[in-house]
Amino acid sequence: xxxxxxxxxxxxxxxxxxxxxxxxxxxxxxxxxxxxxxxxxxxxxxxxxxxxxxxxxxxxxxxxxxxxxxxxxxxxxxxxxxxxxxxxxxxxxxxxxxxxxxxxxxxxxxxxxxxxxxxxxxxxxxxxxxxxxxxxxxxxxxxxxxxxxxxxxxxxxxxxxxxxxxxxxxxxxxxxxxxxxxxxxxxxxxxxxxxxxxxxxxxxxxxxxxxxxxxxxxxxxxxxxxxxxxxxxxxxxxxxxxxxxxxxxxxxxxxxxxxxxxxxxxxxxxxxxxxxxxxxxxxxxxxxxxxxxxxxxxxxxxxxxxxxxxxxxxxxxxxxxxxxxxxxxxxxxxxxxxxxxxxxxxxxxxxxxxxxxxxxxxxxxxxxxxxxxxxxxxxxxxxxxxxxxxxxxxxxxxxxxxxxxxxxxxxxxxxxx
Amino acid sequence: xxxxxxxxxxxxxxxxxxxxxxxxxxxxxxxxxxxxxxxxxxxxxxxxxxxxxxxxxxxxxxxxxxxxxxxxxxxxxxxxxxxxxxxxxxxxxxxxxxxxxxxxxxxxxxxxxxxxxxxxxxxxxxxxxxxxxxxxxxxxx
Numbered sequence: 069x070x071x072x073x074x075x076x077x078x079x080x081x082x083x084x085x086x087x088x089x090x091x092x093x094x095x096x097x098x099x100x101x102x103x104x105x106x107x108x109x110x111x112x113x114x115x116x117x118x119x120x121x122x123x124x125x126x127x128x129x130x131x132x133x134x135x136x137x138x139x140x141x142x143x144x145x146x147x148x149x150x151x152x153x154x155x156x157x158x159x160x161x162x163x164x165x166x167x168x169x170x171x172x173x174x175x176x177x178x179x180x181x182x183x184x185x186x187x188x189x190x191x192x193x194x195x196x197x198x199x200x201x202x203x204x205x206x207x208x209x210x211x212x213x214x215x216x217x218x219x220x221x222x223x224x225x226x227x228x229x230x231x232x233x234x235x236x237x238x239x240x241x242x243x244x245x246x247x248x249x250x251x252x253x254x255x256x257x258x259x260x261x262x263x264x265x266x267x268x269x270x271x272x273x274x275x276x277x278x279x280x281x282x283x284x285x286x287x288x289x290x291x292x293x294x295x296x297x298x299x300x301x302x303x304x305x306x307x308x309x310x311x312x313x314x315x316x317x318x319x320x321x322x323x324x325x326x327x328x329x330x331x332x333x334x335x336x337x338x339x340x341x342x343x344x345x346x347x348x349x350x351x352x353x354x355x356x357x358x359x360x361x362x363x364x365x366x367x368x369x370x371x372x373x374x375x376x377x378x379x380x381x382x383x384x385x386x387x388x389x390x391x392x393x394x395x396x397x398x399x400x401x402x403x404x405x406x407x408x409x410x411x412x413x414x415x416x417x418x419x420x421x422x423x424x425x426x427x428x429x430x431x432x433x434x435x436x437x438x439x440x441x442x443x444x445x446x447x448x449x450x451x452x453x454x455x456x457x458x459x460x461x462x463x464x465x466x467x468x469x470x471x472x473x474x475x476x477x478x479x480x481x482x483x484x485x
Numbered sequence: 486x487x488x489x490x491x492x493x494x495x496x497x498x499x500x501x502x503x504x505x506x507x508x509x510x511x512x513x514x515x516x517x518x519x520x521x522x523x524x525x526x527x528x529x530x531x532x533x534x535x536x537x538x539x540x541x542x543x544x545x546x547x548x549x550x551x552x553x554x555x556x557x558x559x560x561x562x563x564x565x566x567x568x569x570x571x572x573x574x575x576x577x578x579x580x581x582x583x584x585x586x587x588x589x590x591x592x593x594x595x596x597x598x599x600x601x602x603x604x605x606x607x608x609x610x611x612x613x614x615x616x617x618x619x620x621x622x623x624x625x626x
Contacts, residue, residue: 388547389547390547390548390552392549392550393496393549393552393553396488396493396496396549396550407523407549409523409549426520426521427521427522427523428520428521431520431523464499464546464547465546465547466516466525466526466527466545466546466547467525467547468547469504477520480516482518482519482520482521483517483518483519483598
């Protein structure tokens with residue numbers, strides 16, 4: 069009798085369920101919450117109120133947060149504007165630049181594994197007379213700089229390439245991309261949501277002109293983000309996409325979310341102080357998880373470059389096991405899958421498909437997103453549990469059996485359905 | 486997604502997992518689905534040549550929990566039935582029994598296809614018993 073109910077023991081100090089999906093969102097750091105609390109209650113002023121202490125207090129808090137963010141990414145407070153989150157930041161950057169520089173050109177370059185906030189903003193522009201080039205990625209998930217060089221033409225106004233990918237955690241060569249853009253006089257925007265606070269990110273060293281930042285990916289609150297907009301060499305201008313009171317130097321109207329902004333600032337301050345040690349810690353946990361899985365299981369495929377990767381990311385395909393069935397077996401562990409069955413569209417992950425992987429490998433993928441609050445004991449439990457369930461599901465898998473018998477699965481005429 | 490208790494039960498304790506000797510004339514094999522679609526079911530039956538009753542049924546499935554549950558349930562239902570009787574099982578019966586949501590209906594369709602494919606394979610073998618190799622007709626040579 070084969071039974072899937074796992075017998076893996078829960079080690080002392082480990083509380084279920086375990087959260088290991090930190091690319092989706094991260095828990096609020098208690099220090100961040102503490103910093104935010106007064107701005108929900110006694111310090112409730114509108115940062116735009118110029119005539120009383122409530123407003124001044126709120127404005128002061130916002131300016132402190134601006135400086136905390138600026139410090140983390142190597143810029144000045146004047147170059148940070150606040151938004152409702154990274155989706156808004158990406159929309160504002162891409163649509164705002166496209167609109168502002170329309171007379172100079174109508175060509176935008178991005179790449180296929182970007183977040184939907186970037187891809188869908190570009191698609192929107194395509195309907196309005198813009199031309200968009202979607203660069204492919206290599207098998208390791210990185211773009212080829214030569215492809216970018218060749219794609220830039222005299223109508224190119226913007227290049228938007230993410231710093232770190234949200235599914236496979238690979239780090240694009242943004243410093244080189246930015247250098248190339250500057251040589252060609254093209255604005256460089258990067259969706260830096262997954263990399264800010266995780267790996268060194270400096271807008272000067274990385275030649276970045278515009279960068280999207282999110283609060284809740286770095287142990288800050290949801291509903292708040294920022295956009296870095298360069299003011300010198302080159303000065304970047306952005307057409308507002310939300311009109312109103314002219315807040316944020318006219319680029320983004322709307323009453324500022326003071327508690328959220330305070331939280332984002334505090335999260336950046338903590339990241340600035342702890343990122344170096346935290347990165348070593350997370351890479352250690354990630355490598356431990358990977359080594360354990362590889363020591364017990366065959367037919368494992370790591371998706372994307374291991375060399376150029378966020379320290380807390382591991383994206384693996386357990387080939388011949390379908391991702392959703394694996395998630396069902398490890399239901400006390402929160403992770404994500406690139407399987408079609410877990411998506412609203414019933415399509416497997418477009419990021420994994422872009423790496424040239426077959427749909428079958430995409431269906432078998434699991435994304436582990438390790439974060440600040442994960443422990444070694446949790447990693448050990450998760451590894452044991454995944455190994456246990458994968459082995460059980462492979463006993464159930466006709467594909468695994470056939471491969472073990474030496475049958476070439478590509479030679480079978482599968483009935484499409 | 487929330488799974489019904491019956492899906493969870495079949496997932497945790499799948500019935501009739503395994504394989505039968507596909508070269509036997511008493512055995513019919515159905516292999517349906519495709520790896521790139523995210524689900525493949527192999528369902529096998531061993532039929533008593535005298536009574537035409539399915540005496541044994543085995544499955545293996547690559548797919549989500551609902552696909553595993555649908556095929557596990559299918560093996561339970563066809564065991565003890567005659568082949569003609571088993572052909573009467575409809576995917577809608579599986580949907581109802583497992584309370585599958587609309588996005589998982591294709592899992593039940595695949596299970597019905599697997600039953601039909603296994604029975605079809607057995608019938609093909611037994612109408613031309615000398616061509617035993619037909620049992621592996623799904624494997625393109």
